[in-house]
Amino acid sequence: MVRVAIITVSDTCHAEPSHDRSGPALRDLIASKQSDWTFLAGDIVPDDADIIRRAVVRLCDEEKVDLAISKVLEKEAPGLVVAMITESLKVTPLASLSRPVAGVRGSTVIVTLPGSPKGAKENLTAILPALPHAMQLARGESSRQLHTSPMNPVNVAPISSTTSHDYSHNHSHDHSLSHSHDHSHSSSSGGHRALARPLDTPVAFRARTSPYPMISIADAHRTIEQYSTALDAVELPVNPSLVGHVLAEDVFSVEDVPAYRASIVDGYAVIASDGAGEFQVSRPVTAEKDVQVPRITPGQIARVASGAAVPEGADAVVMVEYTEVVRASQDGSLEEVVRVAGASRSGDNIREVGSDMAKGTPVLPKGTLITNIGGELGSLAASGRSKVLVHRKPRVGVLSTGNEVVEIGETLGFGAVRDSNRPTLIAAVRGAGFEVVDLGIAKDEPNHLATTLRSALGVDSSPHEVDVLLTTGGVSMGDLDLLKPVLEQRCGVEILFGRVDVKPGKPLTVGVLGKDEPKGRKLVFALPGNPVSAIVTFHLFGLPALRRLAAHPSPHLPTVPARLLHSVPTDSRPEYMRARLRMIRSPATGLATVEWIAEITGMQRSSRVASLAGANALVRVSPRKEREVEGKEVGRVGEGEVVEAVVLDTEGW
Ligand SMILES: Nc1nc2c(c(=O)[nH]1)N[C@H]1C(S)=C(S)[C@@H](COP(=O)(O)OP(=O)(O)OC[C@H]3O[C@@H](n4cnc5c(N)ncnc54)[C@H](O)[C@@H]3O)O[C@H]1N2
Ligand code: MOO
Numbered sequence: 001m002v003r004v005a006i007i008t009v010s011d012t013c014h015a016e017p018s019h020d021r022s023g024p025a026l027r028d029l030i031a032s033k034q035s036d037w038t039f040l041a042g043d044i045v046p047d048d049a050d051i052i053r054r055a056v057v058r059l060c061d062e063e064k065v066d067l068a069i070s071k072v073l074e075k076e077a078p079g080l081v082v083a084m085i086t087e088s089l090k091v092t093p094l095a096s097l098s099r100p101v102a103g104v105r106g107s108t109v110i111v112t113l114p115g116s117p118k119g120a121k122e123n124l125t126a127i128l129p130a131l132p133h134a135m136q137l138a139r140g141e142s143s144r145q146l147h148t149s150p151m152n153p154v155n156v157a158p159i160s161s162t163t164s165h166d167y168s169h170n171h172s173h174d175h176s177l178s179h180s181h182d183h184s185h186s187s188s189s190g191g192h193r194a195l196a197r198p199l200d201t202p203v204a205f206r207a208r209t210s211p212y213p214m215i216s217i218a219d220a221h222r223t224i225e226q227y228s229t230a231l232d233a234v235e236l237p238v239n240p241s242l243v244g245h246v247l248a249e250d251v252f253s254v255e256d257v258p259a260y261r262a263s264i265v266d267g268y269a270v271i272a273s274d275g276a277g278e279f280q281v282s283r284p285v286t287a288e289k290d291v292q293v294p295r296i297t298p299g300q301i302a303r304v305a306s307g308a309a310v311p312e313g314a315d316a317v318v319m320v321e322y323t324e325v326v327r328a329s330q331d332g333s334l335e336e337v338v339r340v341a342g343a344s345r346s347g348d349n350i351r352e353v354g355s356d357m358a359k360g361t362p363v364l365p366k367g368t369l370i371t372n373i374g375g376e377l378g379s380l381a382a383s384g385r386s387k388v389l390v391h392r393k394p395r396v397g398v399l400s401t402g403n404e405v406v407e408i409g410e411t412l413g414f415g416a417v418r419d420s421n422r423p424t425l426i427a428a429v430r431g432a433g434f435e436v437v438d439l440g441i442a443k444d445e446p447n448h449l450a451t452t453l454r455s456a457l458g459v460d461s462s463p464h465e466v467d468v469l470l471t472t473g474g475v476s477m478g479d480l481d482l483l484k485p486v487l488e489q490r491c492g493v494e495i496l497f498g499r500v501d502v503k504p505g506k507p508l509t510v511g512v513l514g515k516d517e518p519k520g521r522k523l524v525f526a527l528p529g530n531p532v533s534a535i536v537t538f539h540l541f542g543l544p545a546l547r548r549l550a551a552h553p554s555p556h557l558p559t560v561p562a563r564l565l566h567s568v569p570t571d572s573r574p575e576y577m578r579a580r581l582r583m584i585r586s587p588a589t590g591l592a593t594v595e596w597i598a599e600i601t602g603m604q605r606s607s608r609v610a611s612l613a614g615a616n617a618l619v620r621v622s623p624r625k626e627r628e629v630e631g632k633e634v635g636r637v638g639e640g641e642v643v644e645a646v647v648l649d650t651e652g653w
């Protein structure tokens with residue numbers, strides 16, 4: 001048995017209940033359509049948040065009604081809202097300005113209806129057939145259905161004040177009553193602001209401006225930084241695949257280097273106090289493991305190789321260049337007497353035990369990046385460690401999205417676009433030293449996208465589990481730009497931000513799965529589809545996050561000041577133009593003065609991937625508003641002006 005209560009919110013009706021026409025009209029309507037539903041005493045309350053809250057709480061929590069009609073709700077059911085607006089639009093285009101809400105509190109379904117009896121009836125008529133099912137879901141009668149149904153109020157994200165629908169001129173009651181609302185607009189502070197449209201919103205009802213606040217580049221960096229803390233430490237063998245990892249422990253040497261007194265040169269081990277003269281030559285010593293080394297006594301010398309053990313008794317080595325043979329065996333294979341030209345000092349040309357690296361002393365501190373230059377890996381290898389603790393590097397999934405996107409080599413039908421994003425990003429991620437999972441191309445279809453994304457993120461424990469997911473396309477305002485709602489509503493990803501004040505890359509979207517579990521957290525970079533936007537935002541925002549996850553000591557790409565070779569236009573957004581940097585040395589000094597010249601790589605449209613060809617830097621051109629001369633914005637940056645350049649590569653400097 002369904003129990004219904006109607007709350008009328010009106011100051012006038014509260015003062016004079018006989019003025020309430022909407023309440024009785026709704027009651028009649030429900031009674032005519034749902035004859036088996038019963039009515040509990042509802043309420044007529046003034047337009048006051050606290051009083052409304054008490055009335056609703058009483059009905060939901062004490063009376064346990066199944067359906068209340070009020071101006072408040074706890075969790076939203078946007079599908080009901082869509083149905084109501086659709087119905088009202090048939091009557092008036094102004095309905096697009098209305099803001100009804102629908103949802104649940106506990107097991108009670110709550111919907112708000114317009115104040116006029118006619119509007120209230122029209123709206124209720126539109127949703128009435130769905131209400132019995134909504135009530136079943138609210139009672140949790142089918143958890144599987146609950147999980148997949150678009151009506152599921154638990155699964156459907158709350159919407160913020162900017163998009164919330166409420167007929168009230170003053171919707172502050174909703175704010176105070178709804179726990180699930182969080183109106184924080186701070187991009188870096190944690191409040192969950194689910195802003196994506198419900199996936200089933202008909203095209204005509206979608207927001208015509210992005211609900212995502214346009215955040216600054218700095219705020220985007222701060223937010224990403226907050227969720228890209230170093231991954232856990234793992235013990236890995238000391239070998240070349242350590243490159244790109246960062247030490248998670250202070251490393252001390254297990255052994256002395258060298259482990260024996262070693263000669264630095266090829267020559268003769270001598271007793272320094274013997275001075276110059278002619279000497280009997282003892283058995284030679286080569287650099288070998290498990291070598292037997294002779295002992296020499298005054299008057300004797302022994303031939304030693306660079307790196308070979310110095311015989312006991314000797315305390316210096318004389319280079320072969322400073323000696324000559326006096327007497328040898330007949331076939332020349334054995335030196336018998338050798339003349340040493342000059343005197344040595346004790347210790348000459350000998351590396352003492354542990355003098356390169358002493359056992360027990362620090363080799364590399366925690367936080368050291370193991371580079372491919374060789375020093376860190378070499379030190380670890382020499383130190384005697386065979387395994388070390390390093391931070392895990394993120395595994396990165398790369399997915400292209402778009403019905404128009406086709407593989408290289410595939411026939412290019414009309415409207416098709418070659419997938420340049422995926423190969424480029426895969427190469428960029430690998431080039432930066434991270435493991436890639438190639439996830440292919442996904443269609444702009446919610447179920448297909450959801451399955452692909454969930455599997456990549458391991459939501460359903462797929463083998464393709466990645467730490468970071470890079471997708472391209474589908475994040476702007478288009479009909480089939482589905483990434484934000486699918487990530488949010490079908491994958492449990494919280495969208496941290498959905499627009500950044502940067503060119504290219506405005507719709508850059510970053511989300512997090514498992515926000516409160518630093519160990520199991522997954523980051524999603526939904527990069528814009530335009531090829532330049534995708535690559536530039538990867539280098540500016542994605543790559544630093546990957547490096548941070550790997551505990552990299554300097555996550556951001558380095559910058560240098562660069563002089564523009566030619567004047568460039570400014571935009572309303574800060575712009576990162578692709579450029580070729582050349583290093584110029586002052587002719588006078590050769591080295592003392594070094595400066596970089598930046599040549600912009602032709603037309604900078606974000607679809608023109610060729611603007612990245614040959615580019616080794618991104619030159620930051622400040623937005624028009626930041627460039628004022630005598631109160632007037634300046635539309636260009638002049639030739640010869642110095643700008644900041646983010647260095648992508650130093651090849652060819
Ligand atoms: N009404 C508005 N429209 C657009 C806005 C806006 O603010 N309001 N922003 C524009 C900006 S800026 C960008 S950037 C793009 C971003 O678009 P999406 O991320 O939604 O990407 P798509 O629509 O899927 O594709 C855009 C473009 O890129 C091509 N593409 C997509 N994937 C690939 C790929 N793998 N390889 C090569 N090219 C690809 C796609 O065919 C489109 O031409 O939105 C603007 N619109
Ligand atoms: O920001 Mo879009 O990335 O300009 O083309």
Ligand SMILES: [Mg+2]
Pocket residue numbers: 473474475476477478481529
């Ligand atoms: Mg688009």
